[in-house]
Amino acid sequence: MAGQQRVYKQRIKSTQALKKMFRAQELIAASRIGKARDRVSMAAPYSRAITRAVSAVATHAHVSHPFLAERTDTTRVAVLLLASDRGMAGAYSASVIRETERLIEQLEGDGKQVVLYVSGRRAQAYYQFRGRTVEQAWTGHTDAPGTDVAGEISQTLLARFTADGDEGGIAEVHVVYTEFVNMVTQRPRVIRMLPIEIVEGVAPADEAESLPLYEFEPDAATVLDQLLPRYFRARVFACLLQAAASELAARQRAMHTATENAEDLIRTYTRLANQARQGEITQEISEIVSGADALAS
Amino acid sequence: MASFEVDIVATDGKVWSGTARQVSAPAADGEIGILAGHVPVLTVLKPGEVRVFPEGGGEPQRFDVPGGFLSFDENVMTLVLDSSATDHSWSTADARRS
Numbered sequence: 001m002a003g004q005q006r007v008y009k010q011r012i013k014s015t016q017a018l019k020k021m022f023r024a025q026e027l028i029a030a031s032r033i034g035k036a037r038d039r040v041s042m043a044a045p046y047s048r049a050i051t052r053a054v055s056a057v058a059t060h061a062h063v064s065h066p067f068l069a070e071r072t073d074t075t076r077v078a079v080l081l082l083a084s085d086r087g088m089a090g091a092y093s094a095s096v097i098r099e100t101e102r103l104i105e106q107l108e109g110d111g112k113q114v115v116l117y118v119s120g121r122r123a124q125a126y127y128q129f130r131g132r133t134v135e136q137a138w139t140g141h142t143d144a145p146g147t148d149v150a151g152e153i154s155q156t157l158l159a160r161f162t163a164d165g166d167e168g169g170i171a172e173v174h175v176v177y178t179e180f181v182n183m184v185t186q187r188p189r190v191i192r193m194l195p196i197e198i199v200e201g202v203a204p205a206d207e208a209e210s211l212p213l214y215e216f217e218p219d220a221a222t223v224l225d226q227l228l229p230r231y232f233r234a235r236v237f238a239c240l241l242q243a244a245a246s247e248l249a250a251r252q253r254a255m256h257t258a259t260e261n262a263e264d265l266i267r268t269y270t271r272l273a274n275q276a277r278q279g280e281i282t283q284e285i286s287e288i289v290s291g292a293d294a295l296a297s
Numbered sequence: 298m299a300s301f302e303v304d305i306v307a308t309d310g311k312v313w314s315g316t317a318r319q320v321s322a323p324a325a326d327g328e329i330g331i332l333a334g335h336v337p338v339l340t341v342l343k344p345g346e347v348r349v350f351p352e353g354g355g356e357p358q359r360f361d362v363p364g365g366f367l368s369f370d371e372n373v374m375t376l377v378l379d380s381s382a383t384d385h386s387w388s389t390a391d392a393r394r395s
Binding site: 039042045046049050052147215217226230237 | 304306307309310325326338339341366375377379
């Protein structure tokens with residue numbers, strides 16, 4: 001009987017220790033999320049400016065560029081997966097990995113060969129454990145990505161995209177990341193980054209703004225050649241920032257739930273411990289009473 | 298004096314924004330000076346110094362740029378720098394003082 005009481009006490013103690021940790025993680029995530037969201041909005045002017053410039057070139061000058069053209073000389077495609085470095089974020093990494101698996105299956109169904117790039121230790125560990133090759137992994141930055149990481153990732157992918165088909169070139173780049181919708185909703189998303197489709201803000205070529213008016217220096221092709229890598233990098237960076245904000249939001253929510261669950265457990269165990277104590281006392285009393293009775297008779 | 302809007306943006310934030318009378322920048326083919334009403338232009342920037350001449354006259358604001366882009370359209374100039382905004386914290390502080 002006394003043993004049972006001790007077991008409950010131990011459980012309560014360890015759950016309390018866990019609860020403290022969950023609470024701390026929740027607070028850390030909560031304090032970082034504001035900053036992560038600020039970074040998302042801070043990067044917006046740059047990507048807006050770049051997008052506008054790219055669409056200006058696209059509408060005012062008819063130049064082609066390898067980044068804009070579909071490749072048919074290879075069936076290899078790259079998939080970039082953005083997950084988190086650490087766990088304790090609920091289903092954040094799991095759901096983005098699941099989305100990636102679905103994409104890979106679909107691409108392989110189309111007769112394509114998938115080359116995998118990952119960001120985040122969780123995703124790296126997932127593929128390492130399953131013995132699948134990851135072409136390259138970037139880790140250690142997922143909750144606060146810098147422009148340098150975005151530069152590295154985009155440089156690697158662009159180099160592969162421009163390489164020849166027989167030298168490991170790739171025909172497409174898909175990115176799987178988690179879109180930050182709001183604090184409660186984060187959605188895994190797949191986008192095709194390369195070849196570049198200029199999606200936003202392509203103004204229809206207005207006849208009034210006659211085309212030769214726009215001056216390009218040195219010339220439209222060079223400008224485009226300089227712009228597109230930056231455009232690509234800005235988009236990769238935007239995805240990284242979105243993923244970081246999503247990760248922190250997911251972590252905050254997961255840790256909040258964990259804290260509540262720990263509280264529930266502590267409550268249940270306290271009740272059970274009280275019951276055990278009561279039972280013990282009752283038993284002791286009945287033993288004493290029956291002992292006294294036995295002596296008196 | 299005619300003036301136009303200038304926005305200077307870096308990869309992770311806005312560096313400076315305001316109005317200017319003239320801006321000179323190191324374009325790919327040599328220094329380019331832009332006044333209000335210039336034809337729309339989109340140019341690659343070399344590393345160098347951008348000078349923004351304030352609307353009311355006086356000393357220009359100077360920004361060291363590592364390269365990037367300049368676009369000018371409908372009297373709005375956007376300078377897109379390759380660096381991050383933190384590299385330019387001195388210049389934002391400068392802008393606030395003046």
